Amino acid sequence: MLGTALLGAAVAHARSPPNVLVVVQDLDDIQSLDPAEGFELSGVQAFTSLYQRLVQPDPADATVLRPILASRWEPGSGPHSLIFELRADARFASGNPLRPEDVIFSLVRAVKLNRAPVFILNELGWRAYDIDHQLTKLDDHRVEVRWSANVGPAFVLSILSSPVASILDARQIASHLSGGDNGNAWLRGHSAGSGPFQIRTYIAHEALVLDANPLCPAGSPRLGTIVIRNVADAAVRRLLLEVGDADIARDLGPDQLAALAGRPHLKILQFPSASIHYLLLNAANHSNPALANPAFWQAARWLIDYQTIADKLLKGSYEVHQAFLADGFPGALDTTPFHLDVPRARQILERAGLTQGVHFELDIFNQPPFGEIAQSLQASFARGGIHIDIRPQLASEVYARIRQRAEQAAWLYWIPDYFDANSTASAFALNREDGVATLAWRAGWHIPGLSSQTEGARAEPDANKRVQLYLAIQAEVQSNSPLIIALQERSRLAMRDNVQGYRQGLNADMVYYDRVTK
Amino acid sequence: MRGLVSLVLTLVVLVVVTFLLLKLSPIDPALARVGDHASRSAYLQMRQELALDASWPLQLSRYFGRLFHGDLGVSLSSGQPVADDLRRVWPATAELATLAMAVSTILGLALATIAVRRVGRLSDGLIRLISLVGNSVPIFWLGLIALLVFYARLQWVGGPGRLDDAYEYTIAMPTGVVLFDAWRSGMPGALVSALSHLVLPVLMLTAYAIGNVTRLSRTTLLKEMTQEYVTLARAKGAGELRVLLHHVLPNAAALILTALALTYASLLEGAVLVETVFARPGLGRYLTTALFGGDLPAILGATLLIGACFIVLNGLTDLLVRLVDPRAR
Numbered sequence: 001m002l003g004t005a006l007l008g009a010a011v012a013h014a015r016s017p018p019n020v021l022v023v024v025q026d027l028d029d030i031q032s033l034d035p036a037e038g039f040e041l042s043g044v045q046a047f048t049s050l051y052q053r054l055v056q057p058d059p060a061d062a063t064v065l066r067p068i069l070a071s072r073w074e075p076g077s078g079p080h081s082l083i084f085e086l087r088a089d090a091r092f093a094s095g096n097p098l099r100p101e102d103v104i105f106s107l108v109r110a111v112k113l114n115r116a117p118v119f120i121l122n123e124l125g126w127r128a129y130d131i132d133h134q135l136t137k138l139d140d141h142r143v144e145v146r147w148s149a150n151v152g153p154a155f156v157l158s159i160l161s162s163p164v165a166s167i168l169d170a171r172q173i174a175s176h177l178s179g180g181d182n183g184n185a186w187l188r189g190h191s192a193g194s195g196p197f198q199i200r201t202y203i204a205h206e207a208l209v210l211d212a213n214p215l216c217p218a219g220s221p222r223l224g225t226i227v228i229r230n231v232a233d234a235a236v237r238r239l240l241l242e243v244g245d246a247d248i249a250r251d252l253g254p255d256q257l258a259a260l261a262g263r264p265h266l267k268i269l270q271f272p273s274a275s276i277h278y279l280l281l282n283a284a285n286h287s288n289p290a291l292a293n294p295a296f297w298q299a300a301r302w303l304i305d306y307q308t309i310a311d312k313l314l315k316g317s318y319e320v321h322q323a324f325l326a327d328g329f330p331g332a333l334d335t336t337p338f339h340l341d342v343p344r345a346r347q348i349l350e351r352a353g354l355t356q357g358v359h360f361e362l363d364i365f366n367q368p369p370f371g372e373i374a375q376s377l378q379a380s381f382a383r384g385g386i387h388i389d390i391r392p393q394l395a396s397e398v399y400a401r402i403r404q405r406a407e408q409a410a411w412l413y414w415i416p417d418y419f420d421a422n423s424t425a426s427a428f429a430l431n432r433e434d435g436v437a438t439l440a441w442r443a444g445w446h447i448p449g450l451s452s453q454t455e456g457a458r459a460e461p462d463a464n465k466r467v468q469l470y471l472a473i474q475a476e477v478q479s480n481s482p483l484i485i486a487l488q489e490r491s492r493l494a495m496r497d498n499v500q501g502y503r504q505g506l507n508a509d510m511v512y513y514d515r516v517t518k
Numbered sequence: 519m520r521g522l523v524s525l526v527l528t529l530v531v532l533v534v535v536t537f538l539l540l541k542l543s544p545i546d547p548a549l550a551r552v553g554d555h556a557s558r559s560a561y562l563q564m565r566q567e568l569a570l571d572a573s574w575p576l577q578l579s580r581y582f583g584r585l586f587h588g589d590l591g592v593s594l595s596s597g598q599p600v601a602d603d604l605r606r607v608w609p610a611t612a613e614l615a616t617l618a619m620a621v622s623t624i625l626g627l628a629l630a631t632i633a634v635r636r637v638g639r640l641s642d643g644l645i646r647l648i649s650l651v652g653n654s655v656p657i658f659w660l661g662l663i664a665l666l667v668f669y670a671r672l673q674w675v676g677g678p679g680r681l682d683d684a685y686e687y688t689i690a691m692p693t694g695v696v697l698f699d700a701w702r703s704g705m706p707g708a709l710v711s712a713l714s715h716l717v718l719p720v721l722m723l724t725a726y727a728i729g730n731v732t733r734l735s736r737t738t739l740l741k742e743m744t745q746e747y748v749t750l751a752r753a754k755g756a757g758e759l760r761v762l763l764h765h766v767l768p769n770a771a772a773l774i775l776t777a778l779a780l781t782y783a784s785l786l787e788g789a790v791l792v793e794t795v796f797a798r799p800g801l802g803r804y805l806t807t808a809l810f811g812g813d814l815p816a817i818l819g820a821t822l823l824i825g826a827c828f829i830v831l832n833g834l835t836d837l838l839v840r841l842v843d844p845r846a847r
Contacts, residue, residue, distance in 0.1 A: 016683045028807050031551065032597050039553050119557040188597035201687055204596030204603065205807055206799050209687045227687060229679065231797040235662055236678050239670045245677055394810060396550040403549065417555055435558060 015244040019224040021499070021516055024237045025250035027230035028205055034187035035166040036110035039117045041415075042208075044163055045511040046228070049210060051166030051193035052217070054084050054103065055157050057419055059512050062505045063330050065157050069098060069167050069194065069217065075153070081146045082153055088141060092169035093191070093198040093213040100137035105170035107135055107145075109182045117164035120418050124159055125149035152461035158420035163509045168192050196221040196514035206230050210513075221514040222501065241266065241494055247518060248495040248502070253368055254315035260494050267497045271504040274326040275415045275489040277318065277373070279304070281360075281482040284405045284444025288360055291408060292444065295352030297482050301338045302345035303384045305376055306486055313372045314487075321488035323474040324414070324428040328506045330463070331421050331470035333478065345384040359387035363401060363410040366392035373411055402442050413489075414439070419507050421470045422458045428483055429454045429473045443482040450476055525829050532825040533585075533818055534578065541574055545812035551594050568594075568814075581818065590822075591815030595807060600819035603804060608823060609694030610680070611800040614792070615785035617716065618723035623778060625724070626731025631767075633732070634739045635758060645732060652729030661722045661795035668718060676715035678797035685711050719796045723789060727781050734777035738770045745769070772843040779835040787824045 016022040029040040035047050048056075054070040057063070067073070070084040090098035111121050111131040125148030126134055136144045147156055159165065168183075169192040176186035183192070189202040194217055197210035208228040214220040229246070231237045238256045240246035242263070252260070260266055281300065283292035290296045306320040323333035349355060362377065364370040371392060378388045388409075393401075401407045416423040430451045431440035440447060450473065457469035477483060491504060501515035548564040556564075565571055569580065584591060590600035633645040669677040679686055680696045689703040700712040742748065743766055751765050790802030801820060808816035 020683065022683050028595075031595055039555070114560050114563050116552040116556040116560055118560055119555065122557060185597075203606070203687075203799075204593075204598055205804065207687055227683065229686075229797065231678055232794050232803075233662075233797075236665065236795060236797060239665055240678060243670050243673070243677060245679075245683060394545065396546065396810075396812060397544045399554040400544060400546040400549050403554070437558070 016247050016518075018518070021223050021226045021248065021513065021518060022246045023226065023228045023248045023250065024231040024240050024246040025228065026232050027208065027228065028232060030204070030208075032115075032184075032188040033191065033199065033202060033208075034113075034115075034184055035163050035168070035193075036106075036113045036117070037115035037184060037188070038163075039115075041508055042228075044508045046208060046210070047163040047166060048195065048509050048511055049197040049226070049513050050191040050195040050199065051163070051168070052195050053161055053163075053165050053167060055161050057161055057505065057507075057510065059503050059505060059510065062328070062419055062507070062510060065161055069103075073157075076144050076146065078146070080148065081144060082156060083138065083142055083144050086141050086143065087217055090194060090217040091215045092172065092194045093215055094169050094172045095215065096169050096171045098167070098194065098217075099140070099170075100143040102167055102170045103143045104135045104137060105173075106168045107165060108132060109168070110164050113182060113184060117162075117417070120159060120162050120164050120423075123149060123422070124151065124156060150455075150459045152459065154461065154463065155420060155422065155458060158418055158422075162418035166193060169194070197226060200225070216514075218514065222517045223513070226513055238494070241496070244496065247499050248493055250493055252492070252494055254313075254317045257317070257492055257494060258315055265497050266494060268492055268494050269502065269504075271491045271493075272326070272328050272506055273415075273489040273491040274328065274506040274508075275413050275491075276321060276324065276326055276485055277411065277413045277487040277489070278324075279377070279484040279486065280402070280407075280410045280412055280439065280443050281484070282405055282407055282409060282442070282444055283482050284442075285408050288408050290354055290358050291360060291482070293352055293354065294480065295348050296354055296358075297480070297484070299345040299348040299352075299354070299384060299386075300381075301484055302341040302348070303377075303381045303386065304338070304484065304486055305340040305380045306336070307339065309373055309376050310487055313376055314369055316490065317369075317492055318487040318489050320486070322485050323478050324424050324483075324485055325421055325470060325474060326416070326424075326488050326506060329416075329419075329421055329424075331467035331474075333471055333474040335475075335478070337478070340380055342380070342383045349385065355385060357387075358385060359389065361389045361391050361408040363391045363393060363398050363407045365395045365398055367395075370411055377411070403437055405442055405444065415508055421466070422454075425454050425457060425470060425473055428477050428481070428485075439483060440481075445482050521833060525826070525833075528829055529822055529825050530582075532821060533581070536818060536821045537574070537578055537581070537814075540812070540814055540817060543812060545810075547594060547812040547814055550812045590819040593808065593816040593819075594813040595811040595816060600815050603816065604801070604819055604823055606694055607799050607801050607804045610696070610798060611786060611789055611793070611802065613695045613697065614716070614719055614723060614789055614798070614800065615782065617720045618727055618785055619778070619782045621720060621724045622727035622731050622781070626728045627735055627774075629728070629732045630735035630739060631762060633736045634743065634762065634766075637740065645736075649729040649732040649736075652725045652727075653733075654729075655725070657722055657726055658791045658795055660725060661718070661792060664718050664722060665795065675717045676711060677718075678795070680712065680715050680798055681708060682711040682715075715796075719792050719798060722792050722795075723785055727785055730781045730784075731778060735770075735774050738773045738777070739766055742766045742770045768842065772839040772845075775835055775838050775842070779831050783828050783831050786827050 027042050030043045031040055032038040033043055035051055052068045055065045056068045058066050069087055069090055071087045073082050073084045076083045086098055108131050111126050112128045134146045138144055172192040173183035176183050178185050191199040196213055196216045198213045200211040201209040210226040212221045212224050234252050237249040241249040257268055281291050285291055310318045310320050320336050322336045325332040362374055364374045374390045381388050427439045430438050431447050432451055453473055457466055460466045499518045501517050503512040548568055548570055552560050552564045593600050593603050596603055629645045633642045636642045668674050685708040689708050691699045693699055696712045700708040751761050789800055790806050793800035793803040805820040
């Protein structure tokens with residue numbers, strides 16, 4: 001201890017340097033920083049800083065798409081075609097100018113690589129065997145994009161605004177090819193984009209260091225460097241922020257945020273998040289027939305103590321939300337007709353003859369806040385005469401069981417993959433029994449009629465009609481499905497009060513560091 | 519030669535057992551890789567790339583085939599060759615464990631010696647209590663408390679991470695041993711920063727190791743104190759300190775060395791909690807992350823390295839024991 005004191009006396013602590021933003025979060029989830037492959041939360045959060053797409057949501061209003069690497073677009077040669085004119089002055093961080101070849105290379109590459117996020121591009125009907133015929137260079141500044149799926153241009157633009165459609169510097173990648181991998185191995189830890197930042201260093205499970213890209217077509221960012229450090233423990237992240245060695249701390253628990261509120265030199269920013277939590281009851285699990293009974297689904301809706309979970313247990317980090325489209329999406333249904341009502345639930349169960357020995361197993365992730373939520377469910381369902389066995393497991397284990405429909409019930413969360421209602425609707429309200437493991441399929445919910453409505457809404461070109469269609473679909477899922485949506489997350493970040501200009505949107509990729517100053 | 523054959527056989531058995539245990543795990547490595555939202559086509563492609571549909575003997579034989587050529591495969595969770603990952607994390611753990619072991623050995627032996635000289639008295643009781651606390655207090659909790667007091671409140675030492683932000687990811691780290699790399703950087707501040715960030719994690723590991731070292735050394739020394747040669751030495755007029763240092767300690771050295779080696783090995787693979795609390799890279803954290811993600815190549819690579827460390831440490835301990843104790847030759 002004496003040694004500690006002596007050393008401490010000699011150490012002058014350097015706080016985070018002035019031109020460097022230090023962000024602490026859990027980075028262990030990152031598997032790849034190749035936008036055609038990476039699909040983990042931390043990686044997706046970085047993509048908007050590293051890469052740009054032809055079009056992207058406006059950071060101030062995500063419902064508005066802005067041309068970014070495209071300067072404009074117009075209808076193409078057919079109903080399933082768009083022509084994009086590229087920004088003449090756009091350059092990648094390497095200095096190479098943007099060309100139609102880069103657009104074609106990036107989109108073809110993503111489809112042929114066939115990694116996790118490719119299903120987003122597959123929505124356009126793009127497959128590895130025909131993608132080469134869907135993209136054409138018209139001249140040095142224009143590229144034509146075609147698609148075979150029955151969807152309108154607005155939907156196509158939404159798809160092209162997702163991170164998997166990021167435009168890469170084909171010439172830079174050409175010098176990093178390895179065994180026909182299209183640069184995949186190199187791009188896992190390097191960047192070749194035109195975003196406001198570029199990767200200086202990526203050390204897996206340790207840190208992602210980004211340097212400003214002065215050539216970014218949208219303008220150079222305000223800060224020179226962002227250091228995103230992997231600090232797995234939330235309590236340690238809080239300490240780093242309090243001391244000033246970190247400028248932003250992500251993923252702090254409700255208790256930690258409550259403790260930091262009002263502290264000098266710190267502030268807590270709150271952003272809406274598209275992440276929703278729901279209870280999945282698996283009607284396809286024949287070992288527990290009660291789960292297939294719609295009366296059981298109804299009773300369950302009245303046995304969740306939504307408000308207490310949101311306000312008391314999770315201390316405002318979530319709000320009650322009972323439709324699958326998160327608030328902020330066009331067409332989100334904002335009604336919350338259900339609340340804890342034990343007598344009503346008991347009445348429904350009695351009418352259905354579900355009074356004796358009703359129970360189910362609830363799979364949850366073995367991490368906060370799932371344990372707290374599950375305990376609340378256990379208590380409130382017990383009041384309705386339903387016993388819950390909680391089964392905490394690793395996330396990968398839970399997902400493996402759900403994909404096989406081996407679970408009885410699970411408390412899960414959902415984050416849209418791209419900024420369009422179809423991303424979520426096609427999960428909650430589409431089950432064609434064709435082997436596609438949508439959430440409706442995983443719940444064993446047979447919905448041929450509703451599936452047609454969902455496909456119709458995706459193809460609908462009129463934006464207002466589309467909104468009406470999605471409102472009706474949400475109302476059906478809200479009232480009559482084995483998918484009981486309960487909460488929407490509020491993303492809350494703690495940061496030093498000298499950090500200004502940080503912006504964040506609804507979806508996971510909408511993290512903007514380019515205007516941050518400190 | 520016999521030693522080498524034994525080493526190889528042990529490692530082969532270790533890999534086979536680890537592999538079979540992982541096959542019993544409910545984690546689907548392909549699903550962990552592509553995520554829950556991936557299409558069936560992407561999922562099946564990943565299964566094919568990971569050769570998960572092949573029989574397990576075939577998978578195992580392929581692994582050994584690559585291993586024979588020095589290829590540990592590519593980690594699924596980091597996307598990097600496992601050999602590169604291990605080259606990065608292993609020096610960090612070795613540095614931490616070695617420093618902690620050095621401090622534990624010096625302090626532990628000193629405390630054990632004092633305890634033996636004052637057996638049954640208050641100081642002996644206190645030393646036994648310290649040993650017990652070091653072993654029984656959760657290191658995760660102790661680490662957080664230490665950070666709160668000495669880093670956040672008193673600001674005497676560096677906090678999580680290996681260097682202050684001004685140096686971290688700025689100086690080159692060719693060896694992965696932060697003290698050496700900081701010294702080589704030519705920036706005096708970097709070396710001070712590295713030392714400052716090492717203090718608490720080393721002390722936390724020491725708190726754990728010192729309990730083992732003190733308790734085992736005390737027990738061994740006390741047992742030796744009852745031997746006839748001790749009585750003879752005392753009868754010939756030797757003082758207690760001389761008896762302890764010149765007669766008892768050399769005779770107890772073999773057992774103490776074995777205890778030290780086992781403690782050191784446990785630090786090499788068991789520093790995961792300290793690495794997590796202090797946000798330092800290391801083998802323990804690497805292996806834990808790999809286990810949660812079903813990252814087979816990383817798990818097997820890390821297991822091989824840890825196994826090799828145990829075997830090498832055992833061999834070195836045998837050698838040392840023979841050197842210091844003629845009875846073992």
